[in-house]
Amino acid sequence: xxxxxxxxxxxxxxxxxxxxxxxxxxxxxxxxxxxxxxxxxxxxxxxxxxxxxxxxxxxxxxxxxxxxxxxxxxxxxxxxxxxxxxxxxxxxxxxxxxxxxxxxxxxxxxxxxxxxxxxxxxxxxxxxxxxxxxxxxxxxxxxxxxxxxxxxxxxxxxxxxxxxxxxxxxxxxxxxxxxxxxxxxxxxxxxxxxxxxxxxxxxxxxxxxxxxxxxxxxxxxxxxxxxxxxxxxxx
Amino acid sequence: xxxxxxxxxxxxxxxxxxxxxxxxxxxxxxxxxxxxxxxxxxxxxxxxxxxxxxxxxxxxxxxxxxxxxxxxxxxxxxxxxxxxxxxxxxxxxxxxxxxxxxxxxxxxxxxxxxxxxxxxxxxxxxxxxxxxxxxxxxxxxxxxxxxxxxxxxxxxxxxxxxxxxxxxxxxxxxxxxxxxxxxxxxxxxxxxxxxxxxxxxxxxxxxxxxxxxxxxxxxxxxxxxxxxxxxxxxx
DNA sequence: ACAAAAGTGTTACACGTACACCCATGG
DNA sequence: CCATGGGTGTACGTGTAACACTTTTGT
Numbered sequence: 001x002x003x004x005x006x007x008x009x010x011x012x013x014x015x016x017x018x019x020x021x022x023x024x025x026x027x028x029x030x031x032x033x034x035x036x037x038x039x040x041x042x043x044x045x046x047x048x049x050x051x052x053x054x055x056x057x058x059x060x061x062x063x064x065x066x067x068x069x070x071x072x073x074x075x076x077x078x079x080x081x082x083x084x085x086x087x088x089x090x091x092x093x094x095x096x097x098x099x100x101x102x103x104x105x106x107x108x109x110x111x112x113x114x115x116x117x118x119x120x121x122x123x124x125x126x127x128x129x130x131x132x133x134x135x136x137x138x139x140x141x142x143x144x145x146x147x148x149x150x151x152x153x154x155x156x157x158x159x160x161x162x163x164x165x166x167x168x169x170x171x172x173x174x175x176x177x178x179x180x181x182x183x184x185x186x187x188x189x190x191x192x193x194x195x196x197x198x199x200x201x202x203x204x205x206x207x208x209x210x211x212x213x214x215x216x217x218x219x220x221x222x223x224x225x226x227x228x229x230x231x232x233x234x235x
Numbered sequence: 236x237x238x239x240x241x242x243x244x245x246x247x248x249x250x251x252x253x254x255x256x257x258x259x260x261x262x263x264x265x266x267x268x269x270x271x272x273x274x275x276x277x278x279x280x281x282x283x284x285x286x287x288x289x290x291x292x293x294x295x296x297x298x299x300x301x302x303x304x305x306x307x308x309x310x311x312x313x314x315x316x317x318x319x320x321x322x323x324x325x326x327x328x329x330x331x332x333x334x335x336x337x338x339x340x341x342x343x344x345x346x347x348x349x350x351x352x353x354x355x356x357x358x359x360x361x362x363x364x365x366x367x368x369x370x371x372x373x374x375x376x377x378x379x380x381x382x383x384x385x386x387x388x389x390x391x392x393x394x395x396x397x398x399x400x401x402x403x404x405x406x407x408x409x410x411x412x413x414x415x416x417x418x419x420x421x422x423x424x425x426x427x428x429x430x431x432x433x434x435x436x437x438x439x440x441x442x443x444x445x446x447x448x449x450x451x452x453x454x455x456x457x458x459x460x461x462x463x464x465x466x467x468x469x470x
Numbered sequence: 471a472c473a474a475a476a477g478t479g480t481t482a483c484a485c486g487t488a489c490a491c492c493c494a495t496g497g
Numbered sequence: 498c499c500a501t502g503g504g505t506g507t508a509c510g511t512g513t514a515a516c517a518c519t520t521t522t523g524t
Contacts, residue, residue: 003324007283009244012316012327048242051325055316079314079329081247081290089238090286092247092327094314146458162476180514182477202475204521223381228514397503415487417504437502438495463487 011091014059015046015130017077017137020102021154023163025119026170027102028134031066032114037088038127046093059096066115067100068108073153074098077137085129095133097140099153142171147223149188152211160198160206161185168227176228184226190215246326249294250281250365252312252372255337255352256389258398261405262337262352263369266301272323273362281328294331301350302335303343308388309333312372320364330368332375334388377406382458384423387446395433395441396420403461411463419461425450
């Protein structure tokens with residue numbers, strides 16, 4: 001086998017930015033790092049890419065280790081490669097963003113790591129360039145959610161339209177007209193109304209909806225317009 | 236210095252997908268690879284990331300080596316890390332997309348590499364997963380150009396509106412109404428009309444325009460709408 | 471009965487599209 | 498004077514925003 005002479009090799013890691021939504025606020029899943037350097041400091045969940053796995057496989061393995069979840073929405077964000085981003089040794093980190101249903105996670109929580117959800121606006125200091133990663137992930141999420149129905153990934157199977165609205169309002173830190181939002185969401189054509197109501201937030205109760213997976217996938221790449229244009233301009 | 240024990244290291248390369256526009260068609264700058272494996276085969280311009288440079292720096296260095304150009308629009312596309320993408324040795328490739336003014340390039344052409352422009356629809360077979368990279372770059376360009384005035388980067392300092400339209404039509408492989416396109420483009424507010432006309436394509440001649448850099452940067456992230464909605468749906 | 475959230479109806483208007491038309495000029 | 502591409506004017510329709518109003522139900 002031919003090898004490339006005279007080149008230096010580097011470690012390659014994947015880091016997962018794991019978003020969740022608890023019904024009121026956006027949250028990020030962090031762990032307390034178990035090894036040096038920066039042991040005990042808060043960090044994104046990450047790990048080194050192994051010999052026989054691709055980047056995507058590595059990210060999914062890492063996510064499963066921490067959350068027990070598989071087949072979750074996850075995509076590559078960006079590769080970070082500043083020479084001294086990890087003081088111990090040159091490491092290229094490929095960051096991934098995952099959106100998970102926080103309730104599913106709680107059922108499968110792995111005890112192995114000291115993982116904890118943090119409010120996006122109340123996070124501890126993170127190691128290395130992880131804060132930069134989180135910032136980029138947040139921006140990308142805002143960007144993408146303005147046009148694609150990506151935030152549905154954060155909700156449980158059954159959810160109400162007001163819940164969805166709270167989710168959007170949380171991300172964009174603003175408020176939308178509920179009546180227009182309601183119609184826009186329904187007009188996407190991939191919500192299936194359930195008979196059951198959620199009475200948690202009002203006396204009247206809000207109907208639950210489920211996603212029509214086929215329609216959802218079909219329209220995912222179309223440019224939806226769930227948030228008002230003025231807000232979109234500020235992303 | 237602490238090192239991470241028991242982990243394998245990999246080569247890290249950057250590969251540049253360099254787009255140009257010759258006035259009629261989109262083109263891609265490729266080189267004939269000068270070393271094994273796959274010597275003499277066509278390839279994206281790439282190189283290994285050096286000890287002291289970041290990924291962005293590596294990509295800019297590589298771009299400069301090939302084209303002599305600096306301060307060009309370039310951004311990271313995606314990291315590719317299939318275990319056997321390079322048969323010689325495990326290599327993680329971080330792909331970058333660059334948009335250059337083909338005329339500027341011709342003035343500064345480096346003879347060191349056997350570089351050649353290829354029509355997007357008439358490309359040779361490429362090594363490794365480079366075709367996948369090109370495909371992804373093309374999709375991303377289409378996606379992004381639908382909302383941001385990114386394609387201006389491909390034109391010379393002075394250009395006409397019909398030239399710009401040809402560029403857009405080339406990318407989306409369709410035709411737009413010239414009258415509506417004209418107004419849309421001007422309504423962005425960052426085109427400055429010049430006194431001079433281009434008489435190359437018509438008897439009447441089309442006025443040249445320049446970019447108002449400040450306005451351009453200011454509106455870059457806003458969601459413009461230069462292509463008709465029906466086309467946007469097909470991205 | 472009332473408060474509070476869910477959901478419906480209605481209207482005004484901006485924007486995108488379609489398309490008729492005029493303009494400038496070299497052959 | 499006519500062909501050709503550049504550019505202007507205008508009318509129509511859809512989709513979005515704004516907001517008044519009705520529905521439901523626990524206390």
